[in-house]
Amino acid sequence: MKKEYIYIHLHADNKPAYVGIGTSNRCYITTGRSKRHKKFMDMQLPNLKVKFLHLGADRPFLEKVEKEYINMWKPCFNRNFNSNYKHDNGLTGKPSPLRILSDNDILNIRENKNNLSQLKLGKLYNISQGHISRIQQGVIYNGKTNI
DSSP: OOOEEEEEEEOTTSOEEEEEEEETTGGGOOTTSOHHHHHHHHHHGGGOEEEEEOTTOOHHHHHHHHHHHHHHHHHHHTSOTTTSOOSSBOTTSSBOHHHHOOHHHHHHHHHTTTTSOHHHHHHHHTSOHHHHHHHHHTSSOTTSOOO
16 A cells, blocks of 8 residues: 655745645656646646655545645635635636635626626636636635625
């Protein structure tokens, strides 16, 4: 059985870019990742340092610690820490929607649910249709106006 560990990818200024659980050389490879994450890793990995924590700890403990790190850093990055890289500009090169939308924007997006398509709203606010969908469903933006 391979020993698992927590790894943290850090920028040169020691700000975290990613935290994960891995075995073997997981923290250095981009195979087996989502297309978006692979793109991020291919672009960023050569510039990141890796810090290892808790080598050989049991999986439930590692998952608990990983979640603690994610929850600790989430407010700093205005996002679900590991799902979309949003420190400065994200994978798309656009600022995080959480940083560019006001409470009024979110209210308007939710109020226009039946008036404009999600694609048109996305273009209007310069964010993706997927973000519009999640805003309208109330899945994201719990920290902002939550109707």
